[in-house]
Amino acid sequence: MKIFSKEQIYEGDRFTIKKQNISSSELMERAGISLFNWLDARLQGAPVPILIFCGIGNNGGDGLVLARHLISHGYNVKTFIVDFSDKRSKDFLINYERLKETTKDWPVSIHSVDDFPEISSQDIIIDAIFGVGLNRPISDWVIALFKHFKASKALTVSVDIPSGLYTDKTPKHEDDVVTSNLILSFQTPKLVFFLPETDKYIDQWEILNIDIDATYLETTETEAEVLGKYDVLPMYKQRDKFSHKGSYGHALIIGGSYGKIGAVQLSSRSALLSGVGLITAFVPKCGYIPLQTALPEAMVITDADKKLITDIVFDIIPDAVGIGIGLGTDEKTVKAFESFLKNNTAPLVIDADGLNILSKNKALLKYLKEDTILTPHPKELKRLIGDWEDDFDKLSKTKAFVKKHKVLVIIKGANSISVYQDKLYINSTGNPGLATGGTGDVLTGIITGLRAQGYTALESACFGTYLHGKSADLAIEFKGYQSLIASDVISYLGQAYLDLFKQADTPLSEKEQKPEEVKK
Ligand SMILES: NC(=O)C1=CN([C@@H]2O[C@H](COP(=O)(O)OP(=O)(O)OC[C@H]3O[C@@H](n4cnc5c(N)ncnc54)[C@H](O)[C@@H]3O)[C@@H](O)[C@H]2O)[C@H](O)CC1
Ligand SMILES: [K+]
Helix, strand or coil, X not given: CEECCHHHHHHHHHXXXXXXXXXXXXXHXXXXXXXXXXXXXXXXXXXXCEEEXXXXXXXXXXXXXXXXXXXHXXXXXXXXXXXXXXXXCHHHHHHHHHHHHHHCCCCEEECCHHHCCCCCCCCEXXXXXXXXXXXXXXXXXXXXXXXXXXXXXCEEEEECCCCCCCCCCCCCCHHHCCXXXXXXXXXXXXXXXXXXXXXXXXXXXXXXXXXXXXHHXXXXXXXXXXXXXXHHHHHCCCCCCCCCHHHHCEEEEECCCCCCHHHHHHHHHHHHHCCCCEEEEEECHHHXXXXXXXXXXXXXXXXXXXXXXXXXXXXXXXCEEEECCCCCCCXXXXXXXXXXXXXXXXXXEECCHHHHHHHHCXXXXXXXXXXCEECCCHHHHHHHHCCCCCHHHHHHHHHHHHHHHCCEEEECCCCCEEEECCEEEEECCCCHHHCCCCHXXXXXXXXXXXXXXXXXXXXXXHHHHHHHHHXXXXXXXXXXXXXXXXXXXXXXXXXXXXXXXXXXXXXCCHHHCCCCCCCC
């Protein structure tokens, strides 16, 4: 699913209005009706007090449309105008008048703390104060209103985006944003829904369709995309009836040091279960017996040294190499890594100590072949690209790094982001159960395995992170968050593949309804 920027959202509005020959207030009507349909389907006419707080721009306008439809369907609604500016938008004003026609009374205006209404924990707050148009610091009394919402403990539903959240920067203080329980966002999720620093403002979100022109949605290139099952499914490569083990590539995992052989075992096993035809592990001598015992399907090549990798030489021709897991950063290993980088021609995935060696020896970056995949967690990324001011700065610095070195970087985290050629691909699977040792080794193994099977760097990164997260999602249903270990993620990889072809068995939600159809 594409993530449109604020400018692209406004452009999509203009395009749709022109192409469908509708007015901007008709588009706002759709937005308000989609909110109404969503709420009505859940509330089923319940007389719960609904307090709608509207700003003076189009986000507020959406709130006014919602208020009108709820009121005319008999709901218990109180509408407030948060009067932070007298520059009311045209469509706000149209709907302000329309609401008056419906209720025969003006909504209540709030100008200061003295005007705040009492809010009970049983009420529902609709936050339609600021949408994507927020562009400067918010007045103190409006921030006090956000705090008043929070103190009430009422269920809070934000229209489009929690008020106070910018689309392109991180808020300075936590109190500057409405604490919302649910965001009903129009047409496209916003990038801030997926970033670690803004995660605390995002509880649940749903996308409401407002029929923005389909051609515009399809043809507009976006900076970011969030990848779900139907985005990765076309990447899947079917297996051919007459294929043999040579058809699915030979992956080589290079890593391990004394006490860290398990990492190589996890990576190699993951590569195997990702579907690779052959797997070889290159380890120090101490890894020979453990690997041959625990993973009989793997071939093992050993370094001359017992405990460390000191010279990476082998006589196989791998289709992809994953290097760095459990490797250590001993001087001899650094030398071996350097000479390997200079000579390697196979598609490459670098993780863990491989990344740490690169960070300490930036001169080695020039040896990275195009489309090398780097899989840093945030600390490794910081060592690689330097510190950042906020998540947006982190993304732009990563993009610059990716462009300069012509590589692909996967920023690992709750929503792992693959950064490639100026674009961000956000993974949608995974859960906090993955916060445990070894899961990164598993990811490296899966991605190396896919790469060896002929998936492109981008496909391997996107499909690999998807499968990795999906395995964990399926595994926790039986293991729970606490007891999930990296080996479980590998065990459920087969289920994650099978799940790609399972049909959704949930009925179509209101999201798929035509927004024009107000339910009677
Ligand atoms: N395609 C869609 O997604 C549609 C979305 N809609 C809704 O429109 C808003 C965006 O509306 P806009 O009028 O551009 O902005 P806001 O309502 O978010 O902002 C209010 C208004 O206030 C000014 N402003 C910004 N920051 C401040 C501040 N700190 N203090 C005072 N005033 C401020 C700003 O200049 C704006 O004019 C979107 O989120 C959706 O809810 C459309 O209804 C349909 C299409
Ligand atoms: K809002």
